Amino acid sequence: MSNIIEIDKLTKYYGKSKGIVDVSFNVEEKEIFGFIGPNGAGKSTTIRLLLGLIYPTSxxxxxxxxxxIEFGPEIREEIGYLPSEVFYYDKMKVIDLLKYSASFYKKDCTKRMKELADIMELNLNRRIEDLSFGNKKKVGIVQGLLHEPxxxxxDEPTSGLDPLMQQKFFDIIAEENKKGSTVFFSSHILSEVQQLCNRVAIIKDGSIIKVQDIKTLRENNYKKITIRGNQLNKSNFIINGVSKVEEENNELRFFYNGDVNKITAAISSQKVKDVLIEEPSLEEIFMHYYR
Known part of the structure; x- marks a missing residue:
């Protein structure tokens, strides 16, 4: 498969303060690629550089x-972009704004525009200034997808959407992907990335610290273990691979990364009532990278 996005040592400084430094990764054709990190990590800077809205330092x-940069206008004809915050001409009606947006593309977008508005339950005849933040976000979604890019x-696409609309939005994105679109999805909400993406890049302080497929990221990482029982001996679990041990109400909780046989031997040396071994959420894995 060919790469749709190729980023090589991309760096952006705003004066003396850094945006991103030496960011490199590729996104393959027809992939849903997650880009995760907290606010301020460099996600939006990377996206603006990709869109040619700002220029790289190197x-x-x-x-x-x-x-x-060189082919910006040509490339953008085939891109659908949803920014984290949407700002529009307040006095315009939604339908007029969307028609204006559609006029930039060399195709008739009317049918797809109406379909998306129906799915997102967006009233096309209202003025932008009368819309809630969530409804303005819906306008952004329809605008970004009406030309079937x-x-x-x-960029943080679901902020402002209620859970029902979030799910409808995810369904639309999954459908677009099935039809052949590649998706680059930036978020700090890790459950979203887990739900949608094939691979993920984790960005911290402007630098990439990991690029991995979701399945491997979860499997090769820590197990989350909870043991319940009376008189559990915490010192039995001071072994390599155990971290973040918490003790509370006859319950021990910790993370483990290592040979499963070692940890099961340590557990079986105790008189336990119950054991729970589970995959940590991407959120917990993520916190491990941010320690």
């Missing part, structure tokens, strides 16, 4: 094999 980015770039 390094390169390509989309569809073409340089993002080859690449969809989403």
């Amino acid at each position: 390094g390169h980015a390509k989309i569809f094999g073409k340089d993002c 080859k690449l969809i770039i989403l």
